[in-house]
Amino acid sequence: MSMRLSTVILPYLRWHEGGRSMWQRAEQLGFHTAYTYDHLSWRTFREGPWFGALPTLTAAAGATDHLRLGTLVTSPNFRHPVPLAKELISLDDSSGGRITFGVGAGGTGFDATVLGQEPWSPRERADRFSEFVTLLDRLLSEDSVSYDGRFYSAYEAYNIPGCIQRPRLPFAVAATGPRGMNLAARYGQAWVTTGDPKLLETGTPEQSVQAIRGQVEKLAAACDTIGRDVGELDKILLTGFTPDRLRPLESLDAFVDFAGKHKELGFTDIVIHWPIPDSDFAADQKVFEHIAMEAVGQLG
Template identity: 65%
Template sequence: MRLSTVILPIHRWSEGRQVWRRAEELGFHAAYTYDHLSWRSFRDEPWFGAVPTLTAAATATERLRLGTLVTSPNFRHPVTLAKELLTVDDISGGRLTVGIGVGGTGFDATALGQDEWTARQRADRFDEFLPLLDELLTHDSTTRSGEFYSAVEARNIPGCVQQPRVPFYVAATGPRGLRLTAEYGQGWVSYGDPRGPADVPVDQAPSVIEAQLAKLRSACEARGRDYATIDRMLLQGSTAERPLQSLDAFVDYAGTYRALGIDEIVVHWPVPDSIFANDLAVFEKIATEGLAQLG
């Protein structure tokens, strides 16, 4: 099992540089950041762009994998996104992972002036977005005409450092998203039950992931994909579970999900006076000792 973290893009880089470097020092497998224009309770607080933040983090670290968690069609186009991802992959020396999904509702969904898309409309767009992004990142030149996204002789030379392209970790729980995961994903991402933490008791949270993993397995079987070839990631922080309260709590949490088949757990870097407020000393102890305690 791997342990990674999410570092929100809330720091001026004079401070943020030290956080990303500390994540590497603590031995995290990867550090991700949210690809939003703003986010929930942080909407009126400092919030910086994901891709420039990852670019800066790539120059401030040497071993740490870096990534989005997650990017989406809400305000992205595959042609421009592909060029940015290729560039970060190059600057990082092949350390980029692309967490990607259909996107949600809220500020990001309307910031460009469009009406908020329904769940079906988001899924329809993602059906075009992900295959086009895959083609852009694996071909020198791409031309494709779609209902929502098109490319005309879009060039991506010299291609990604990671071949055939940067890995996609697809956030999905529905049948269409899981089908795309089986077809294009090197990894799969869940944050728990989409209904939210208030609707799922703590003791039932693992069964939600177990059911999602069963659906992922079925999607792989339908596609002829080996389920074992897909990394399975759980983003902590969207359920009523509290694994960062203590080292023992984390060990119990990680052990439960490892037994279900989760390969990577991602925890949020503590942010004071927010929903991600946790004791930094406990967090660092979890980072350095948590997985070793699993045995």
């Protein structure tokens, strides 16, 4: 299978002041999927413009024809599975079945306390993630669900007519730890990683590749435990968080070299951030578009 190239478009522009055109340009450039972050704010963008993920994706669905769309990623930080499932089914419908649901445990930043709650412990975060994914799987697959869990409940939650994509829209589960890997193996149509965060500041590109190789092996072990072929899962690398995070977008050759090393690890999808001037994701737009148009052909 040839490697696919996708992008992340952060929702910081007003729709009629550049927002719409980025999603349409992503389709013109041939990206497989265009994702957006599902945050209420994010790092250096916290005090600036930032729009909601699901309304943005709904608008993008109406502005494009065949580009796949998705969250990368949604988390339990400020979401409840019952209303979220209804919104995802509606989004899947309005897009004509073009939605991928990226889901993760969530970080410890602003979104984790924005509703006024105390930060969750790592154990509680993992527990919530497990229950969140498990309940969403049912809500998106069954006509009616009642559930009484530790963190989430549902009482006669109807989701008719369900997703266009059957039995439900695909899950891309972001995970690096053992419990998250188990969720990816059990519920995921894809697995997502950003690499090893401990290596971002002080690691080397070679160490990063080895760490990601270890993650792929852990995913395979999790799949083997439940009798699933790890080859059934797409493997998605969200770039920008490895020690060489700036290099892949410096040139076409640099990107092909970077992507090729990860293709050898079994990755099926590479995701690059749409350039944003004066930010962590600053890059030359012309180089970015050159990569979008030419890289997949060179990777084979």
